[in-house]
Amino acid sequence: MSKVFISFLGKSKYSPEKYNDGKLSETRYVQSAIVEKCGGAFFDKIRILVTKDSYNQNGTMLKEELEKRLAPDVDFQMVHISDDLVNDQWKWFETILDLVDLHDKVWFDMTHGYRAFSIVLSAALSFIQKTKNIQLMAVYYGAYEAPGKPIIDMKGFYQINQWADGVSDLIESADTSRLAMLSENTSIDTFSALRDKSLISALNDLSRIIKNVDVNNIAAKAGKALALIAEKRKTCSGADSQLLELVMDKFSTLAQSCLPSGKYDSSYFTTQLAFIELLNRHGFYMQSFTVMRECIGSIGVLGAEEKHKRNMNNGDGRKGRRAAEVFLVMVQNKEEKWDFKEDRLVLKDMLKPFYDTLVKKGIMEKFRSIIKTLVDLRNGFDHCWTSAGPEKRKLLEEVQVHAENCHKILAQIIGELMENQIICE
Numbered sequence: 001m002s003k004v005f006i007s008f009l010g011k012s013k014y015s016p017e018k019y020n021d022g023k024l025s026e027t028r029y030v031q032s033a034i035v036e037k038c039g040g041a042f043f044d045k046i047r048i049l050v051t052k053d054s055y056n057q058n059g060t061m062l063k064e065e066l067e068k069r070l071a072p073d074v075d076f077q078m079v080h081i082s083d084d085l086v087n088d089q090w091k092w093f094e095t096i097l098d099l100v101d102l103h104d105k106v107w108f109d110m111t112h113g114y115r116a117f118s119i120v121l122s123a124a125l126s127f128i129q130k131t132k133n134i135q136l137m138a139v140y141y142g143a144y145e146a147p148g149k150p151i152i153d154m155k156g157f158y159q160i161n162q163w164a165d166g167v168s169d170l171i172e173s174a175d176t177s178r179l180a181m182l183s184e185n186t187s188i189d190t191f192s193a194l195r196d197k198s199l200i201s202a203l204n205d206l207s208r209i210i211k212n213v214d215v216n217n218i219a220a221k222a223g224k225a226l227a228l229i230a231e232k233r234k235t236c237s238g239a240d241s242q243l244l245e246l247v248m249d250k251f252s253t254l255a256q257s258c259l260p261s262g263k264y265d266s267s268y269f270t271t272q273l274a275f276i277e278l279l280n281r282h283g284f285y286m287q288s289f290t291v292m293r294e295c296i297g298s299i300g301v302l303g304a305e306e307k308h309k310r311n312m313n314n315g316d317g318r319k320g321r322r323a324a325e326v327f328l329v330m331v332q333n334k335e336e337k338w339d340f341k342e343d344r345l346v347l348k349d350m351l352k353p354f355y356d357t358l359v360k361k362g363i364m365e366k367f368r369s370i371i372k373t374l375v376d377l378r379n380g381f382d383h384c385w386t387s388a389g390p391e392k393r394k395l396l397e398e399v400q401v402h403a404e405n406c407h408k409i410l411a412q413i414i415g416e417l418m419e420n421q422i423i424c425e
Contacts, residue, residue, distance in 0.1 A: 300327020
């Protein structure tokens with residue numbers, strides 16, 4: 001990993017200037033001022049891009065000025081490029097790519113960019129940040145026309161896409177790693193709201209909940225994250241506000257206006273449906289089928305004795321989960337194929353009246369229209385499809401269609417259960 005300074009030499013006749021309010025030595029070339037500002041031994045490599053004309057006009061004088069300021073062991077080179085704007089744009093791009101190596105720290109100077117070269121440079125910067133994982137340390141512009149002739153760092157404008165990519169990773173893949181990295185390594189004020197440690201921590205928690213399929217805590221974690229986002233949006237505007245709005249829109253359906261009750265009520269099932277829809281959009285199909293299976297089992301708990309569904313987190317609630325597993329077996333198999341061991345017979349008898357009600361209302365038929373596909377796909381993911389035959393592999397090829405259909409049918413079932421007040425407020 002090297003510290004690399006890259007600049008471009010123009011072909012104008014530059015007059016001597018003192019940059020940074022006269023704090024730096026007089027020089028015709030901003031590159032010399034930047035080297036003096038940073039220190040003669042600061043950079044490992046310096047690459048100055050030159051055309052034939054710019055080299056002939058300024059190359060020798062710039063080299064003399066830089067050599068006065070540079071430590072002897074700095075690797076300094078002038079890199080020749082074409083001035084053919086029409087035909088050699090991609091050659092410029094490729095030249096920039098070759099100037100840096102993996103994980104280099106890079107400083108750019110754009111003061112004297114040639115014609116459309118700044119456009120090419122911007123594209124190259126974005127590309128090498130992704131492909132070579134460079135750290136962009138600064139993008140300098142020597143404002144020789146401004147009072148005091150400041151050397152301005154415009155790096156923030158080259159980080160906008162990174163922040164947008166970080167938010168995209170979060171809302172499309174529930175991945176907060178890029179946002180966390182940027183929050184640690186960015187100091188510009190523009191994204192101060194997104195750099196808030198408490199917000200990043202809450203988003204990390206939400207990401208873990210999604211990936212770990214923690215169905216009982218998803219609403220609370222989403223609510224916490226969205227409350228922090230809403231608070232941050234009150235004090236920011238512009239780019240970070242718009243990015244925060246994208247996050248809020250993506251996860252708002254998971255958050256509830258009140259704390260989860262701990263019961264299998266309408267709020268709980270509505271959140272599960274929103275969770276499944278989110279997982280499907282992210283392509284987390286294994287997790288989606290896990291939540292759908294869990295959701296069907298939770299519906300079964302509604303048919304257990306009241307004490308078994310009072311609170312999903314206490315001892316009675318855990319008994320309710322055993323009832324959920326029994327209900328899943330009842331859904332997957334017709335009555336003549338039920339074969340429960342003695343310790344499960346009591347639960348089966350408890351659930352039988354509820355099961356009969358669902359049969360009469362036509363809801364059990366809906367369950368059975370999706371349960372085999374749902375379970376086959378979930379088990380296939382669980383075992384990495386190592387023993388799957390052609391029929392099940394075909395299921396995998398159409399997993400998105402099946403996931404969306406199962407979610408649709410499950411939403412219909414829950415809607416009917418609410419209408420019949422089997423699922424209560």
